[in-house]
Amino acid sequence: MNRISWNTLDAAARTQALARPRQSQNEELTAAVARLLAQVRADGDATLRALTRRYDGCELATLAVSDAEFDAAEAQVPVDLKQAIDEAAGRISTFHRKTAPQDIALETAPGVLCERILRPLSRVGFYVPAGTAPLPSTVLMLAVPAGIAGCDDIILCTPPDRDGRCDPVVLYAARRLGVRRVFKLGGAQAIAAMAYGTESVPRCDKLFGPGNAWVTEAKRQVAADPSGVPIDMPAGPSEVLVIADASADPEFVAADLLSQAEHGSDSQVILVSTSERLIEAVALAVDAQLATLPRANLARDALAHSRLIQVDDLESALQIANQYAPEHLILNVEDARRWLPQVRNAGSVFLGPWSPEAIGDYCSGTNHVLPTFGHARAWSGVSVASFVKLITVQELEPRGLRHVGPCAETLARTERLHAHERAVTLRLQRLAEVAP
Numbered sequence: 001m002n003r004i005s006w007n008t009l010d011a012a013a014r015t016q017a018l019a020r021p022r023q024s025q026n027e028e029l030t031a032a033v034a035r036l037l038a039q040v041r042a043d044g045d046a047t048l049r050a051l052t053r054r055y056d057g058c059e060l061a062t063l064a065v066s067d068a069e070f071d072a073a074e075a076q077v078p079v080d081l082k083q084a085i086d087e088a089a090g091r092i093s094t095f096h097r098k099t100a101p102q103d104i105a106l107e108t109a110p111g112v113l114c115e116r117i118l119r120p121l122s123r124v125g126f127y128v129p130a131g132t133a134p135l136p137s138t139v140l141m142l143a144v145p146a147g148i149a150g151c152d153d154i155i156l157c158t159p160p161d162r163d164g165r166c167d168p169v170v171l172y173a174a175r176r177l178g179v180r181r182v183f184k185l186g187g188a189q190a191i192a193a194m195a196y197g198t199e200s201v202p203r204c205d206k207l208f209g210p211g212n213a214w215v216t217e218a219k220r221q222v223a224a225d226p227s228g229v230p231i232d233m234p235a236g237p238s239e240v241l242v243i244a245d246a247s248a249d250p251e252f253v254a255a256d257l258l259s260q261a262e263h264g265s266d267s268q269v270i271l272v273s274t275s276e277r278l279i280e281a282v283a284l285a286v287d288a289q290l291a292t293l294p295r296a297n298l299a300r301d302a303l304a305h306s307r308l309i310q311v312d313d314l315e316s317a318l319q320i321a322n323q324y325a326p327e328h329l330i331l332n333v334e335d336a337r338r339w340l341p342q343v344r345n346a347g348s349v350f351l352g353p354w355s356p357e358a359i360g361d362y363c364s365g366t367n368h369v370l371p372t373f374g375h376a377r378a379w380s381g382v383s384v385a386s387f388v389k390l391i392t393v394q395e396l397e398p399r400g401l402r403h404v405g406p407c408a409e410t411l412a413r414t415e416r417l418h419a420h421e422r423a424v425t426l427r428l429q430r431l432a433e434v435a436p
Helices: 011-017 027-043 045-056 067-076 079-099 136-149 168-176 187-196 213-224 250-261 276-290 296-303 314-324 336-342 357-362 398-414 418-434
Strands: 002-005 104-109 112-120 123-127 153-158 181-184 206-208 239-244 268-273 307-310 328-332 348-351 388-396
Touching: 027 045, 027 187, 027 213, 045 187, 067 168, 079 136, 079 168, 104 398, 112 398, 123 136, 123 187, 136 153, 136 168, 153 187, 187 206, 187 213, 239 250, 239 314, 250 268, 250 276, 250 296, 250 328, 250 357, 268 276, 268 296, 268 314, 276 296, 276 307, 314 336, 328 336, 328 357, 336 348, 348 357, 388 398, 398 418
Parallel strands: 002 307, 123 153, 123 206, 153 181, 239 268, 239 328, 268 307, 328 348
Antiparallel strands: 104 112, 112 388
C-alpha cells in the first residue's frame, strides 16, 4: 500500500492520490458485447443456449429453473445457513419498510390539492453472479425492497454450472423471498435477455445487480439504448475509505480494508488517519492478516493501488472522503457520530469501532447495492424507492383555480406560451360568468 503525507502534496498530486484504478475501456469488449446483444435480440433463446454452451459449458433443455430444482436446492442448504438468510431478510425488511417512500397529499393553496402517489415497477430483472462463491446477499438486497414495493413480477438470472444447475443457496434465497422465475443464464447474454426479451425470458422494466466487465458493459449499453431499459446505477469496483484516529484498533482497521480488497484486483481501499503510529501498525496488520486469506492474491493486487494517507486533523480527513465519495465510509474515531454531519458524499457510513462494513454487506438491514467509482456524489444506494415510480397528481376546485390561475397566466405570457395562458384564461372567464 502506498503511504502518502497529504500536507506535502499540491492540488494536482492530491487529485492523483485519490485516483481510482483505471477501468478498461476495451474497444474489443465494447464491440463484442454489442454483437452479443444484437444476436440475442435477433435469435432469442437459440442464441442464449449457444452462448451457455460456449461460456458455461452445459447444454440446457430449458432455461427456467423448475420447481423440482428449487426443491432439490432447498434440501441442500444447511439449516444454519437457512436461519441466517431468514434472519438477515427480517432485518432488511424492517429497515426498508420503515424507510420506504409514502403517498403524500396536501393543499398548496386553498382549493389546490397536490399529491404524490407510488406505483411499483411491473417487472424487474435481477442479475446474481455465480463466480467463486454463492451470493445470496445479492438476492436479499434486491428481492426484499422489490417485494415491499409491490413489484408484480421478478425475473432472476444466474449462471449455471457445468451440470446445468444453479447455486442452491441462491435458489433457496430466491424462493424464500418470493422469486419464482429464475433462469439459468449468465454474463452479458442474461442482461440482453432481460432487457429485450426472448421466447422464454420476458422483457423487464429495469435491471439490477452486479457482475463482471461483460455484465457491466452490457448494462451500460442497454441503458444507453433507446430500445433498452434503465439500470439500477453506474457500476464500478468495490471500495472503502476508512478514517481512523489514534484510538482505533489497527487489527480492526486492517480487517476492514482487506474485506473490500478481497472482492477483486480492481477494488480500492484507502486509510486516512491523523496518526502515523496507527498507519504503521495497520500496514503490519494487513501483511499479517493477508497471509491467512484464501483470496490473498486478489487482495494483494487491490492493495497495490490502495493508499495510506496521513493528515493533520479529522476535518481534512472528512474533506478527502467527500472528494473521493466512497461506496463505503468507515469512521473509526472517537465520538464518531459527531463527524456525521460533515459527511456529504458516501454510499453507506459505518460509525465507530464496532461497526464493520461487512455487517452492512449482509445483515444490519441497510442495502449493500451502492454507488461506486465516485458516483456517490449524485447517486444513492438501492432502496424501495428504486422499485417504484413517483407520480404527481393535482386537483383544483374553482376557488383553487381563481387563487393560482393569475400566477400561471403571468408566467405563461413571460415564456410566450400563449396556449398555456389560454388554457387558464378560458376557465377563469367561465368562472367569472358563472359567479362574478
